[in-house]
């Protein structure tokens with residue numbers, strides 16, 4: 178569906194405003210303000226060190242609970258991975274924007290003061306937009322349609338976790354450990370990794386992405402409940418890819434929405450990735466998910482991808498892209514062995530995420546951006562953290 182206005186596009190895209198900021202409204206509401214009550218006398222094992230896994234480990238560790246995290250990759254972050262080599266600020270290869278009020282940072286860090294001390298940039302009414310209407314290129318400023326998302330300055334979602342969450346849990350994470358099975362049939366819950374090593378805990382939180390869960394990347398004994406399996410079967414999961422291009426000149430607007438860039442089956446948007454950064458680099462980001470990502474995903478990530486994107490940009494910006502191109506990097510989440518896709522589609526059934534947020538058993542929970550209760554908000558860093566907090570609350574109760 179072609180957006181009828183820039184604000185419609187912002188409302189519909191996953192990257193930029195699936196959820197609009199509500200000033201003064203803490204994301205996690207009363208629970209967060211009251212703090213997490215209770216205790217747990219046992220060990221909690223967490224599968225995955227993405228936003229959900231790190232948040233759960235942080236909240237539990239701060240309440241004196243013994244925690245172990247098993248992470249398949251050699252680094253933390255999962256879908257908030259960033260690249261710190263491309264230019265002089267971190268490039269967010271996955272989750273980038275803060276879609277809700279900055280207070281969410283305090284909820285995640287378990288410290289309400291954090292939001293005030295974190296450097297963030299907001300968008301402005303003077304931001305420039307280029308988009309298509311009835312096949313014609315349109316150019317304007319945002320005006321009253323200013324985007325309400327926030328961005329980290331000189332940092333990223335992963336940078337935020339590294340600074341405020343990881344220090345207290347770093348020694349609890351074992352990397353390069355791929356979990357293959359979770360068994361809830363003995364005294365403790367047994368987790369076995371790809372090397373055949375057995376890990377036992379009193380409670381297990383599984384945070385692997387939905388695509389992998391549906392693909393049976395982890396075998397559960399007993400199997401996942403039927404309600405979970407039904408929700409997974411019903412889930413519409415989008416693939417996704419981001420590309421970042423550096424140019425010698427800033428010929429592009431704050432946002433560029435290519436023709437036919439929005440449909441019920443995907444989204445795609447070019448944006449000024451250096452916006453708000455203290456940097457002289459001119460970096461254009463391409464966010465694409467669902468069917469909108471597919472034309473890029475089939476290309477070789479080197480010259481083929483470059484030529485395809487430059488042609489798309491040259492047609493609108495009078496050849497400036499080819500004239501000023503310096504280099505690019507790409508991240509295809511669908512090809513990432515430990516993601517398999519981008520996330521649960523914006524248009525997915527609103528019963529999927531809340532159903533998967535329900536307990537698997539008394540001793541096993543799922544937590545992650547698409548296993549989250551309440552509303553129709555999923556597939557973002559803040560929902561991953563919210564899901565983690567909900568599970569921690571259940572464990573401590």
Ligand SMILES: Cc1cc2nc3c(=O)[nH]c(=O)nc-3n(C[C@H](O)[C@H](O)[C@H](O)COP(=O)(O)OP(=O)(O)OC[C@H]3O[C@@H](n4cnc5c(N)ncnc54)[C@H](O)[C@@H]3O)c2cc1C
Nearest residue numbers: 225227228229249255256272273274356515545546557558
């Ligand atoms: C292209 C793109 C753009 C996005 N943009 C935004 C945005 O602007 N703002 C926003 O809020 N959100 C955005 N998101 C969504 C956000 O990044 C995710 O919702 C969030 O990071 C998911 O966190 P998670 O902890 O649920 O899952 P993950 O980050 O996927 O963490 C799961 C972890 O489990 C590990 N793992 C997988 N399998 C195993 C196994 N068998 N054993 C052990 N470990 C395993 C993985 O390596 C990973 O570290 C975007 C996502 C993508 C892909």
